Amino acid sequence: MTGIRLEHVTKRFKSDVAVDDVSLEVKDGEFMVILGPSGCGKTTSLRMIAGLEVQTSGHVYIGDMLVDDYEPRERNIAMVFQSYALYPHMRVAENIGFGLKVRHTPKAEIRERVWNVAVQLGIETTLNKRPSELSGGQRQRVALARAIVRKPEAFLLDEPLSNLDAKVRTNARIELKRIHRQLGETFVFVTHDQVEAMTLADRIAVMDRGHLLQCGTPHDVLTHPVNRFVGTFVGSPELVVLDGAIETRGSETAYVHGPIRVPVRAGAPAGPMTLGVRPWDISVERSPGEGRLAATVAGLERTGSHDQVFVEIPGVAGGAPVTLRALVRSYDFNIGDPVWVGIDGTRALFFDPEGALNDSLAAPSAGH
Ligand SMILES: Nc1ncnc2c1ncn2[C@@H]1O[C@H](COP(=O)(O)OP(=O)(O)OP(=O)(O)O)[C@@H](O)[C@H]1O
Ligand SMILES: [Mg+2]
Known part of the structure; x- marks a missing residue:
């Protein structure tokens, strides 16, 4: 069991900077997820650790060891690839034990260790099969078993679930989390899927174009994204983003976008500002109330316990209407229903015109 640390790591391929001055500390036993869009440098980061x-x-x-000059085999770290890279001509048992065989581990010991890890992962009945005879989920477990059997100090996983279909994938996530807990080892898991990141991670490192933008718990990243990119990249359904401005009218300072007004700290300077609201922080009600805006249900997506409701708020003074996507518990709305919409200003995010989070705008919440 051991931690991993990247210190101002940069990787160039000719003139392309794939990873740009990344510093990241993965704690002992932590499940760290590196999250970011395609091409942002996730795989390159993992490959440098390996x-x-x-x-x-x-x-x-x-751990405490500077490994810059160490060969991959000297680093005692296991990497599981997206493709699993199983040997098609070998049976499952041979696939799992291959790494031990090349290290000249005695045969009896290989057999015992392969069996133990196969039981641990529930694939002991597949040991005599070839990879082509396995399901996607079983193949993933074989790839993991091959990594676990070597007793590495840490695991690097490069989108190992991306080949699985949606249902198997959810189970595989739960399984992977269980294995992590059971082993207590350090995991660094790469994905471009933010739902996967949210459900698996102790902490998420968000990357974009070679840069590490933010590293924090799923809750941190969701509630305090450092900028607009992180705010919109994490969270499902996606953050509602509205470009508007801070205005002062009389004694009230507010963020304004068409009909929408969200009170902010008194005396905040006027100027362009972007509002971000999570769809679940937008309330949709059947009756008027303080701060609620009259609107119409313009669209619906039913997802079981919750509905995504698209509400259209008429514009002011002939301005364009504003459509928002809200996530509400199923209320059985219908298209065309009149509703009243509220935005929870105490949970709103504000981004300045450069996209950075502005956390000095929040109005003190009522009663304080
Ligand atoms: N061997 C290489 N030679 C040249 N450029 C490379 C090489 N490997 C990666 N790159 C470039 O480095 C950048 C980062 O690539 P990387 O594979 O790390 O991205 P990624 O985040 O893993 O993307 P994906 O989600 O698509 O797997 C990309 O622009 C890619 O084209
Ligand atoms: Mg990759």
Whole structure:
């Protein structure tokens, strides 16, 4: 069991910067997810930890050891690839034990360790099969078993669930989390799927275009995204984002976008500002109330316990209407229903015109 540390790590491929000055500390036993869009440098980061790629500058530590000059095999870290890279001509047992065989582990010991890890992952009945005879979920477990059997100090997983269909994938996530808890080892898991990141991670490291933008718990990243990119990249359904402005009218300072007004801290400077609201922080009610705006249900997506309701708020003074996506507990709304919409200003996010989070605008909540 051991932590991993990247210190100002940069990787260039010719003139392209794939990873740009990334510093990241993965704690002992932590489940760290690196999340970001395609091409942002996730795989390159993992490959540098594994030693399969050498950084252009910066340092990699595994535990307290500086491993910049260590070969992959000397780092005692296991990597599970998206493709699983199982040997098609070998049976499952041979696939799992292959890494031990090349290290000249005695045959009896290999057999025992392979059996134990197969039982642990519930694939002991597949040991005599070939990879082509397995389901996607079973293949993933074989790939994991092959990593676990070597007793590495940490696991690196590069989108190992992306080949699975939706249902199997959910189970595989639960399974992976269970294995992590059982092993208590350090996991670094790469994905571009924010739902996967949210459900698996102890902490999420969000990357974009080679940069590490934010590292925090799923809750931190959801409630305090450092910028607009992180705010919209995490959270499902997606953050509602409205470009507007801070205005002062009489004694009230508010964020304004068409008919929408969200009170902010008195005396905040006027100027362009963007509002971000999670769809579940928008309330949709059947009756008027303080701060609620009259609207019409313009669209619906029923998802079981919750509905996504698209509400259209008429514009003011001939301005354009504003459509918002809200997530509400199923109320059986119908298209065309008159409703009243409220935005929870105490949970609103504000981004300045450059996209950075502005956390000095929130109005003190009532009663304080
Ligand atoms: N061997 C290489 N030679 C040249 N450029 C590379 C190489 N490997 C990666 N890159 C470039 O580095 C950048 C980051 O690639 P990387 O594979 O790390 O992205 P990723 O975040 O894993 O993306 P994906 O989600 O698509 O797997 C990309 O622009 C890619 O084209
Ligand atoms: Mg990748």
